[in-house]
Amino acid sequence: MTIADRWLLPDGMDEVLPPQASRMEELRRALLDLYHCWGYDQVMPPPVEFLDSLLTGTGTDLDLQTFKLTDQLTGRMMGASADVTPQVARMDAHSLKRQGPVRLCYCTNVLRAKADQHQGGRSPVQVGAELFGHAGLEADSEIIHLALASMKAAGAEEIHLALGHIGIYRSLAEAAALSAEQERALFEALALKSPSQLAQHVDASVSDPALADMLLALGDLHGGADILRQARERFAGAPASVTAALDQLDALYQGVLARFDVSLYFDLAELRGYQYHTGMMFAAYVPGYGHALAKGGRYDDTGRAFGRARPATGFSMDLKQLASLALASPSRGAIWSPAMQDESLNAAIVALREQGERVIQALPGQRTGPAEHECDRRLELIDGRWQPTALTQETSAS
Secondary structure, three states, X not given: OOHHHHHOXXXXXOOOOOOHHHHHHHHHHHHHHHHHHOOOEEOOOOOEEEHHHHOOOOXXXXXXXXXEEEOOOOOOEEEEOOOHHHXXXXXXXHHHXXXXXXXXXXXXXXXXXXXXXXXXXXXXXXXXXXXXXXXXXXXXXXXXXXXXXXXXXXXXXXXXXXXEEHHHHHHHHHHOOOOHHHHHHHHHHHHOOOHHHHHHHHHHHOOOHHHHHHHHHHOOOEEOOHHHHHHHHHOOOOOHHHHHHHHHHHHHHHHHHHHOOOEEEEEOOOOOOOOOOOOEEEEEEOOOOOOOOEEEEEOOOHXXXXXXXXXXXXXXXXXXXXXXXXXXXOOOOOEEEOOOOOHHHHHHHHHHHHOOOOEEEOOXXXXXXXXXXXXXXXXXXXXXXXXXXXXXXXXXXX
């Protein structure tokens, strides 16, 4: 191993340095305070859990993203958390067991076995909120509004919100009596946005002409507000659950427009998290980023495996990505202290730090001065008292 190899980080792992680390911590505090004001209680899930708990009800996608290891105490397989949401669902169902709606939030590191194809990193800092125990549209609306408020707090100015509903495809696939294999093939064609593949699979799998036309229509139904009108026309003979899903999207759309200045569009063929989501889904984008900065949706009954099926809806974001939306707040500066040991000097330093001031005391023999440490003041003994004074150009180098 060469010297250079010793400091190389694994692919997809990154370190956060000043001033970005300060920006992330500033934003973390702001977001958790925001969630507290909305009534969300913070939880801190463990970084590692047994696999049979960690991957319950999540489908294969999360399984592939999970680092696995053997617990030397029990011999059981464990996994490093790649997504906090299932852990928080377990907390609601098994650990807390509260009655009525429960609002939980979090901000913690996760670890992923593969780099996200859009975001690249394998060590995001996941921040988000989950609302359990209410199946109504009001909970979905609250979660979307909180996600948008989070992005505004992070400095996002131009937000594009995409809305979808997994129930539309599920209802049409169920009405067409598709086998698991046929449903998977149609899902893949829709995910690839491939009209030719979609037409091929629909022709081979769906005998009812009306249902075939509806499934084919999914690939075209993406765009602005007019999409809902088109969808109602194209799905006129669809099961009632499809109409109900369109009504929900319309209500969510109107609610967002009433409170936020964002661009809204619909994508009824968006099937992200197909094995996981059960209802509405959303993703929020900002210009300059080729991926969603916030993603969420409804995922009812995830807690069933823990003995308590509950309605659930939520969203998550990567704090590292959010922190890049805006620069850190301007520093208040710092106070430079000489390296001498003096009781009155030490007392002055303690008092200033208790007031929230940043005081950097020089060390004996130190060659760098206040300028290198971004100090704008220095402690000077004036009339027998140590007092901060403004640094001049001449004194900043000493």
